[in-house]
Amino acid sequence: MTVVGPFGLSVRDQALEADVQNGLSAVEAGLLEATKSEVPFITEAAQHLVRAGGKRFRPLLVMLAAQFGDPYAPGVVPSAVVVELTHLATLYHDDVMDEADVRRGVASANARWGNSVAVLTGDFLFARASHILADLGPEAVRIQAEAFERLVTGQILETAGPRDGRDPVAHYLDVIGGKTGSLIAVSGRFGAMMSGADEGVTDILTQYGERLGVAFQLADDVLDIASDSHESGKTPGTDLREGIPTLPVLHLRARAEAQGLPEDLELVELLAGDLTDDGRHAEVLRRLRAHSALEQARRDTVRYAEEARAMLAPLPECYARAALEELCNAVVHRAG
Numbered sequence: 001m002t003v004v005g006p007f008g009l010s011v012r013d014q015a016l017e018a019d020v021q022n023g024l025s026a027v028e029a030g031l032l033e034a035t036k037s038e039v040p041f042i043t044e045a046a047q048h049l050v051r052a053g054g055k056r057f058r059p060l061l062v063m064l065a066a067q068f069g070d071p072y073a074p075g076v077v078p079s080a081v082v083v084e085l086t087h088l089a090t091l092y093h094d095d096v097m098d099e100a101d102v103r104r105g106v107a108s109a110n111a112r113w114g115n116s117v118a119v120l121t122g123d124f125l126f127a128r129a130s131h132i133l134a135d136l137g138p139e140a141v142r143i144q145a146e147a148f149e150r151l152v153t154g155q156i157l158e159t160a161g162p163r164d165g166r167d168p169v170a171h172y173l174d175v176i177g178g179k180t181g182s183l184i185a186v187s188g189r190f191g192a193m194m195s196g197a198d199e200g201v202t203d204i205l206t207q208y209g210e211r212l213g214v215a216f217q218l219a220d221d222v223l224d225i226a227s228d229s230h231e232s233g234k235t236p237g238t239d240l241r242e243g244i245p246t247l248p249v250l251h252l253r254a255r256a257e258a259q260g261l262p263e264d265l266e267l268v269e270l271l272a273g274d275l276t277d278d279g280r281h282a283e284v285l286r287r288l289r290a291h292s293a294l295e296q297a298r299r300d301t302v303r304y305a306e307e308a309r310a311m312l313a314p315l316p317e318c319y320a321r322a323a324l325e326e327l328c329n330a331v332v333h334r335a336g
Contacts, residue, residue, distance in 0.1 A: 012319055012322065013319035015319075016067065016319045016320060016323065019063065019067065019071050019072075020060065020063045020064065020323075023059070023062075023063040023066070023071070023076065023077060023080070024056060024059055024060065024063060026077045027056065027059040027062075027077055027080045027081055027084065028056075030077060030078065030080075030081035031050045031081055031084060031085065031088075032047065032050060034081055034085055034128045034129075034131075034132065035047045035050055035085075035125070035128065037124075042121070042124060045117055045118075045121040045124075046121055046124055046125060046128075048106070048121075049088050049091055049092070049103060050088065052103065052106045054088075056084065057184070057216065058080070058083040058084055058087055058183060058184060058187040059080035059081075059083065059084050059187070060327075061184060061187040061188055061191060061209060061212075061324075061327070062076065062079060062080035062083065062187050062188075062190055062191035062194075063076070063080065063191065064191065064320050064323050064324055064327075065187070065188045065189075065190075065191025065192045065195070065197070065205045065209075065320075065324075066191040066192070066194065066195035066197075067195075067318070067319075067320035068192055068195065068197040068201045068205070068315065068320065069192060069194075069195025069196040069197035069201075070195050070196050071195055073194055073195045073196060075136050075140075075190075075194035076190075076191065076194045076195055078132050078135065078136060079136060079140065079190035079191070079193075079194045080187070080190070080191070081129075081132060082129045082132050082133055082136070082140075082144065082190070083183055083186055083187045083190065085125050085126075085128055085129040085132075086125075086126065086129050086144070086148065086151075086183060087183055088125055089122040089123070089125035089126045089129070090122070090151065090179075090183075091103060091122075092110075092118045092119070092121050092122030092125070093118075093119060093122045129144075136194070139193075140190070140193075140194075143186060143189060143190070143193075144186065147182045147183055147185070147186045148182075150177075150178040150182035151178055151179055151182050151183060152178075153178050154174070154175045154176065154177065154178020154179035154180075154182070155175075155178070155179055157171065157174060157175050157178065158172075158175045158179065167254075168245070168250050168253065168254070169247070169250050169251065169254060172245070172247060172250055173214065176213075176214055176217045176218070177210065177213075177214055179217070180213045180214065180216060180217040181209075181210045181211070181213035181214045181217075182210070182213070183213070184209045184210070184212060184213030184216065185206050185207070185209040185210040185213060186206075186209070187209055188205035188206050188208055188209030189202055189205060189206040189209065191205065192205045192206075200314075201315065204311055204312065204314060204315060207311045208308050208311040208312055208324065209308075211304050211305075211307045211308035211311065212304075212305065212308040212327065212328065212331065214304045215301050215302075215304035215305040215308060215328070215331045215332070216331050218247055218297060218300055218301040218304060218335065219301050219331050219332070219334040219335040220334075221239070221246035221247045221248060221297055221301075222247075222248065222294065222297050222298055222301060222334075222335040223236070223334060223335065224236060224237060224238060224239045224240065224246060225237065225240070225246075225248055225285060225288050225289060225294055226289055226294060226335075236285070237281055237284075237285045240271070240275055240281065240284060240285065240288075241275045241276060241281055243275070246297075247297040247300060248288060248291070248293045248294045248296070248297040249271060249288075249293070251293035251296045251297055252264060252267060252268060252271075252288070252291060252293040253268055255292075255293060256268045267284070267287050267288070267291070270283065270284050270287070271284055297335075298335050301331070301332060301335040302332050302335070305328040305329075305331050305332045306328070308328050309325055309328040312324055312325060
């Protein structure tokens, strides 16, 4: 048994391990090539997050999905570069919107160079992704455009908040389905499609990616509160400090509204206060870590991961399918 990719993914076949490792190495080279510019400053800014590393979760999914066709097909690696470039571009924009100071253990682009440079660098990455897509054919362009529309719609819905009468938890799940699930779904779809897998397999891996993407984000929500490490790539409690309503917080609010328990109402009031105060922030983190809302969010994470695993049932039993099932385990393990 060997370990590749994010979260220590177990791969039990040497040939599959070699394919995945070689594919991810080619993606890394492709990312560096795609972020080069004749202007040295643009290259520096565009490669800032590439060189900071990351899980490369989306390219990994492309490589595993490609195992159901020809994993050496010429479109596989470029399509993985496209999804990762798109993801990186959204991180530049997200950090501006969230006024984040740190990303992947380094200063965020907006903290280092200002918001304008960060936004324009994200745009530059979108442009480079589009350039690669043009060589992959009109169907790939359409798929990516639809996913990007969903991604932006999810971001807008998050900013606008739930409309009157809408369940905030249901609204949030729609948001992350767009913001996170859409691009991870495309990762599964591109890997299968570019490898020449049949349409049924491609549909299965698309649906798998959608559900796994939601589970992946929910695990991040749990980690933001539960972890003392940097597993999520951010300082624990960052989303709390920035006032981002993650799933545990939404479950807490729903319970406080439904049951009116004094301790829940008090915690909701603390959350509504100034969490830039370190003492208040630490107190909120401590209470949330002991609250049933966090466990409820963990159960939701497990549910989506299990739905993703169930989608794989029609696929032939093979090492690639086992690795995709292991990814579900890995996402759940992140959430504790």
